[in-house]
Amino acid sequence: MRTKRNLAFLSALTIALGLPTLSNAAEELKLKKGISFSQDTDSGFPIEASKMEDVDVEPGKPALIFFGASGDLNVNRQAKRVVDLYKQTSQAGKPVKFILIDVDHPSGSAAKALIKNHYKGYIPFQVILDKSGKVAWSQIGEVETGTLSNQIDKVSQ
Numbered sequence: 001m002r003t004k005r006n007l008a009f010l011s012a013l014t015i016a017l018g019l020p021t022l023s024n025a026a027e028e029l030k031l032k033k034g035i036s037f038s039q040d041t042d043s044g045f046p047i048e049a050s051k052m053e054d055v056d057v058e059p060g061k062p063a064l065i066f067f068g069a070s071g072d073l074n075v076n077r078q079a080k081r082v083v084d085l086y087k088q089t090s091q092a093g094k095p096v097k098f099i100l101i102d103v104d105h106p107s108g109s110a111a112k113a114l115i116k117n118h119y120k121g122y123i124p125f126q127v128i129l130d131k132s133g134k135v136a137w138s139q140i141g142e143v144e145t146g147t148l149s150n151q152i153d154k155v156s157q
Contacts, residue, residue: 026052026098029086035076042071045102047078054106055099055114057133062155063097064148065114067125069104074142078124081145088149094156130155 026049034043046068058065066082068075082098089096103119106112118127122140128151130136138150 016157026050026086026100028053029083029098029100031080031083035079036073037071037077037080040073041118044069044070045100045105046076047069047083047087047100049098049100052100055101055107055111057099057114057129058097058129059096061097062131062136062152063099063129063133064152065099065101065118065127065129067101067103067119067127068123069102073122075124078126078142080145081148082126084145085148085152088145088153094152096152127157128152 023150026047029047029049032046032048033042035041035046036043047066064082064085067081069078086098099114101107101111101119102115103115103123106115118135118138119125120138120140124142125138125140126143126148127138128136128148136155144149
């Protein structure tokens with residue numbers, strides 16, 4: 001418990017001093033077992049990952065923010081595309097930060113701020129931020145992996 005408090009303190013201090021953060025965002029993305037691609041069934045948020053609580057936007061690094069919730073067929077199908085894109089960008093060595101937001105259960109104040117500033121009220125919803133943290137692209141609903149990849153390429157150059 002003490003380690004978590006120390007990390008939280010160091011993170012807050014880093015942000016307060018305006019220093020660059022060393023966070024890596026969600027990593028090792030995978031689909032949750034038991035999600036349905038054919039009907040609305042609630043088996044939890046459809047993506048599992050380490051560091052899902054890291055939702056800070058990093059200056060100098062493009063980000064994909066995926067807004068979703070549990071129990072939604074469209075979110076589940078889009079989650080598969082997001083996981084596929086994560087694998088593609090990781091293998092290609094693209095420096096993209098993946099931020100996953102459960103709109104029904106945000107992980108903290110930073111997630112709530114992203115919801116307030118970017119979320120359009122529909123799921124699934126994805127936003128791509130450029131290296132300066134500005135919205136470069138956003139889309140409500142299901143979006144093909146190729147489209148997401150093309151938009152990531154535009155902000156990664």
